[in-house]
Amino acid sequence: MRKTCCIVILCFFYAAAAAQSVAVINGKPVELKEFMWVYQKHRPGPGKTTLTQLISFLNIYVDFKLKVLDACNLQLDKDSSYLAEVKNYETAFVASLPADLQQRDHSLVINEYKEALLLFNISERKIWDIMADSESDIHNYYTSNVAVYDSKPYDEVKSDVAADYQQQLECNWVTALRNKYKVTIDQTALQRLIR
Numbered sequence: 001m002r003k004t005c006c007i008v009i010l011c012f013f014y015a016a017a018a019a020q021s022v023a024v025i026n027g028k029p030v031e032l033k034e035f036m037w038v039y040q041k042h043r044p045g046p047g048k049t050t051l052t053q054l055i056s057f058l059n060i061y062v063d064f065k066l067k068v069l070d071a072c073n074l075q076l077d078k079d080s081s082y083l084a085e086v087k088n089y090e091t092a093f094v095a096s097l098p099a100d101l102q103q104r105d106h107s108l109v110i111n112e113y114k115e116a117l118l119l120f121n122i123s124e125r126k127i128w129d130i131m132a133d134s135e136s137d138i139h140n141y142y143t144s145n146v147a148v149y150d151s152k153p154y155d156e157v158k159s160d161v162a163a164d165y166q167q168q169l170e171c172n173w174v175t176a177l178r179n180k181y182k183v184t185i186d187q188t189a190l191q192r193l194i195r
Contacts, residue, residue, distance in 0.1 A: 020032045020186075021186060021189070022058060022185065022186050022190055023058060023183065023184060023186060024182075024183070024184045024186075025062060025065050025066060025069065025181060025183050026069060026182055026183075027182070028069075030058075030062070032193075033108075034108060035058065035061065037108050039054070039057055039061075042057070048194070051187075051190060051191060051194055054190045054193060054194065055187070058190065059185075062185070063177075063178075064115070064119060065115075066174065066178065066181060066183070067118075067119050067122055067123070067126075067173075068115045068118045068119055069177075069181060070122055070126075070177055071118040071119070071121060071122035072118065074122065074125075076121045076122060077114075077118060082118070082121065085117060086110075086113065086114050086117065089113050090110050090113075093109060093113075126169070127166060127169050127170060127173070130169060131166055137165065138158075138161055138162050138165045139154060141161060141164065141165040142154050142157070142161040145164070149161065
Protein backbone atom coordinates (compact mmCIF):
# COMPACT_ATOMS: atom_id res chain seq x y z
CA MET A 1 0.00 0.00 0.00
CA ARG A 2 2.80 2.39 0.90
CA LYS A 3 4.54 1.68 -2.40
CA THR A 4 1.33 2.41 -4.32
CA CYS A 5 0.87 5.73 -2.49
CA CYS A 6 4.46 6.74 -3.30
CA ILE A 7 3.96 5.89 -6.97
CA VAL A 8 0.72 7.88 -7.11
CA ILE A 9 2.37 10.87 -5.43
CA LEU A 10 5.37 10.71 -7.76
CA CYS A 11 3.08 10.49 -10.77
CA PHE A 12 1.17 13.53 -9.50
CA PHE A 13 4.38 15.54 -9.12
CA TYR A 14 5.59 14.43 -12.54
CA ALA A 15 2.28 15.45 -14.14
CA ALA A 16 2.36 18.79 -12.34
CA ALA A 17 5.96 19.41 -13.46
CA ALA A 18 5.16 18.46 -17.06
CA ALA A 19 2.20 20.84 -17.10
CA GLN A 20 4.29 23.78 -15.88
CA SER A 21 5.25 26.45 -18.30
CA VAL A 22 8.57 28.16 -18.90
CA ALA A 23 7.00 31.17 -20.58
CA VAL A 24 3.67 32.73 -21.39
CA ILE A 25 3.15 34.39 -24.78
CA ASN A 26 0.08 36.57 -25.10
CA GLY A 27 -1.66 34.51 -22.42
CA LYS A 28 -0.73 31.12 -23.90
CA PRO A 29 1.77 29.02 -21.92
CA VAL A 30 4.83 27.38 -23.43
CA GLU A 31 4.76 24.09 -21.57
CA LEU A 32 7.90 22.75 -19.97
CA LYS A 33 7.50 19.40 -21.75
CA GLU A 34 7.31 21.04 -25.18
CA PHE A 35 10.25 23.34 -24.48
CA MET A 36 12.49 20.54 -23.19
CA TRP A 37 11.55 18.30 -26.12
CA VAL A 38 12.59 21.01 -28.59
CA TYR A 39 15.67 21.96 -26.56
CA GLN A 40 16.90 18.37 -26.41
CA LYS A 41 16.58 18.10 -30.19
CA HIS A 42 18.61 21.27 -30.77
CA ARG A 43 20.91 21.16 -27.76
CA PRO A 44 24.26 22.80 -28.50
CA GLY A 45 26.31 19.81 -27.35
CA PRO A 46 27.13 17.49 -24.50
CA GLY A 47 27.81 18.68 -21.01
CA LYS A 48 25.87 20.39 -18.28
CA THR A 49 23.25 22.87 -19.42
CA THR A 50 23.62 26.36 -17.99
CA LEU A 51 20.89 28.84 -17.17
CA THR A 52 22.35 31.21 -19.76
CA GLN A 53 22.01 28.54 -22.47
CA LEU A 54 18.40 27.82 -21.49
CA ILE A 55 17.45 31.51 -21.45
CA SER A 56 19.15 32.09 -24.79
CA PHE A 57 17.41 29.13 -26.38
CA LEU A 58 14.08 30.09 -24.83
CA ASN A 59 14.33 33.59 -26.29
CA ILE A 60 14.91 32.12 -29.74
CA TYR A 61 11.97 29.78 -29.20
CA VAL A 62 9.78 32.66 -28.01
CA ASP A 63 10.62 34.57 -31.22
CA PHE A 64 9.60 31.47 -33.20
CA LYS A 65 6.32 31.21 -31.26
CA LEU A 66 5.62 34.93 -31.79
CA LYS A 67 5.98 34.50 -35.55
CA VAL A 68 3.63 31.51 -35.42
CA LEU A 69 1.16 33.63 -33.43
CA ASP A 70 1.44 36.34 -36.10
CA ALA A 71 0.66 33.73 -38.77
CA CYS A 72 -2.38 32.55 -36.82
CA ASN A 73 -3.60 36.12 -36.40
CA LEU A 74 -3.43 36.45 -40.19
CA GLN A 75 -5.44 33.20 -40.29
CA LEU A 76 -2.78 31.33 -42.24
CA ASP A 77 -3.64 28.32 -40.06
CA LYS A 78 -7.11 28.30 -41.68
CA ASP A 79 -5.82 28.21 -45.26
CA SER A 80 -7.04 25.11 -47.10
CA SER A 81 -3.66 24.27 -48.65
CA TYR A 82 -2.01 24.53 -45.22
CA LEU A 83 -4.64 22.26 -43.67
CA ALA A 84 -4.28 19.71 -46.48
CA GLU A 85 -0.49 19.69 -46.15
CA VAL A 86 -0.72 19.14 -42.38
CA LYS A 87 -3.23 16.31 -42.84
CA ASN A 88 -1.01 14.62 -45.46
CA TYR A 89 2.03 14.93 -43.19
CA GLU A 90 0.21 13.51 -40.19
CA THR A 91 -1.12 10.59 -42.22
CA ALA A 92 2.35 9.81 -43.56
CA PHE A 93 3.94 10.25 -40.14
CA VAL A 94 1.52 7.90 -38.40
CA ALA A 95 1.84 5.31 -41.17
CA SER A 96 5.64 5.34 -40.92
CA LEU A 97 5.78 4.59 -37.18
CA PRO A 98 5.72 1.18 -35.57
CA ALA A 99 2.40 0.63 -33.78
CA ASP A 100 3.97 0.73 -30.30
CA LEU A 101 5.52 4.17 -30.90
CA GLN A 102 2.55 5.95 -32.47
CA GLN A 103 1.43 7.69 -29.28
CA ARG A 104 4.82 8.71 -27.87
CA ASP A 105 5.60 12.34 -28.78
CA HIS A 106 3.04 12.19 -31.60
CA SER A 107 1.38 15.48 -30.66
CA LEU A 108 4.75 17.22 -30.23
CA VAL A 109 5.96 16.12 -33.66
CA ILE A 110 2.74 17.14 -35.39
CA ASN A 111 2.63 20.48 -33.57
CA GLU A 112 6.25 21.14 -34.51
CA TYR A 113 5.43 20.47 -38.15
CA LYS A 114 2.34 22.69 -38.08
CA GLU A 115 4.25 25.56 -36.51
CA ALA A 116 7.24 25.17 -38.82
CA LEU A 117 4.93 25.30 -41.82
CA LEU A 118 3.23 28.41 -40.45
CA LEU A 119 6.65 29.98 -39.87
CA PHE A 120 7.59 29.25 -43.47
CA ASN A 121 4.33 30.76 -44.75
CA ILE A 122 4.52 33.90 -42.63
CA SER A 123 8.23 34.37 -43.39
CA GLU A 124 7.40 34.24 -47.07
CA ARG A 125 4.97 37.13 -46.60
CA LYS A 126 6.92 39.20 -44.10
CA ILE A 127 10.47 38.71 -45.40
CA TRP A 128 11.04 36.87 -48.68
CA ASP A 129 8.32 38.56 -50.75
CA ILE A 130 9.58 41.93 -49.55
CA MET A 131 13.16 40.96 -50.44
CA ALA A 132 12.11 39.94 -53.95
CA ASP A 133 10.50 43.33 -54.58
CA SER A 134 12.93 45.65 -52.84
CA GLU A 135 16.04 46.12 -54.94
CA SER A 136 15.90 49.86 -54.29
CA ASP A 137 15.44 49.31 -50.53
CA ILE A 138 18.44 47.00 -50.47
CA HIS A 139 20.50 49.60 -52.32
CA ASN A 140 19.31 52.31 -49.88
CA TYR A 141 20.35 50.04 -47.00
CA TYR A 142 23.81 49.78 -48.60
CA THR A 143 24.02 53.55 -48.99
CA SER A 144 23.13 54.09 -45.34
CA ASN A 145 25.68 51.49 -44.18
CA VAL A 146 28.45 51.83 -46.79
CA ALA A 147 31.15 52.05 -44.09
CA VAL A 148 30.23 48.55 -42.90
CA TYR A 149 31.19 47.26 -46.34
CA ASP A 150 34.54 49.14 -46.37
CA SER A 151 33.21 51.45 -49.08
CA LYS A 152 33.35 48.62 -51.61
CA PRO A 153 31.16 49.09 -54.66
CA TYR A 154 27.58 47.89 -54.27
CA ASP A 155 27.93 45.26 -57.01
CA GLU A 156 30.81 43.61 -55.13
CA VAL A 157 28.94 43.28 -51.84
CA LYS A 158 25.37 43.01 -53.07
CA SER A 159 24.78 39.52 -51.63
CA ASP A 160 26.16 40.56 -48.22
CA VAL A 161 24.02 43.69 -48.25
CA ALA A 162 20.91 41.67 -49.15
CA ALA A 163 21.62 39.23 -46.29
CA ASP A 164 22.12 42.11 -43.85
CA TYR A 165 18.95 43.83 -45.07
CA GLN A 166 17.02 40.59 -44.62
CA GLN A 167 18.40 40.32 -41.08
CA GLN A 168 17.27 43.90 -40.43
CA LEU A 169 13.74 43.08 -41.65
CA GLU A 170 13.73 40.05 -39.36
CA CYS A 171 14.89 42.08 -36.35
CA ASN A 172 12.27 44.76 -37.00
CA TRP A 173 9.55 42.10 -37.26
CA VAL A 174 10.57 40.39 -34.01
CA THR A 175 10.82 43.74 -32.21
CA ALA A 176 7.33 44.68 -33.40
CA LEU A 177 5.98 41.30 -32.23
CA ARG A 178 7.64 41.61 -28.83
CA ASN A 179 6.13 45.09 -28.47
CA LYS A 180 2.69 43.89 -29.58
CA TYR A 181 2.41 40.72 -27.46
CA LYS A 182 3.14 40.24 -23.79
CA VAL A 183 5.89 37.71 -23.09
CA THR A 184 6.68 36.46 -19.60
CA ILE A 185 9.58 34.09 -18.93
CA ASP A 186 9.59 31.97 -15.77
CA GLN A 187 13.25 31.95 -14.76
CA THR A 188 12.44 29.91 -11.65
CA ALA A 189 11.17 27.07 -13.86
CA LEU A 190 14.34 27.34 -15.97
CA GLN A 191 16.56 27.26 -12.88
CA ARG A 192 14.86 24.05 -11.74
CA LEU A 193 15.84 22.46 -15.05
CA ILE A 194 19.56 22.83 -14.38
CA ARG A 195 19.55 21.42 -10.87
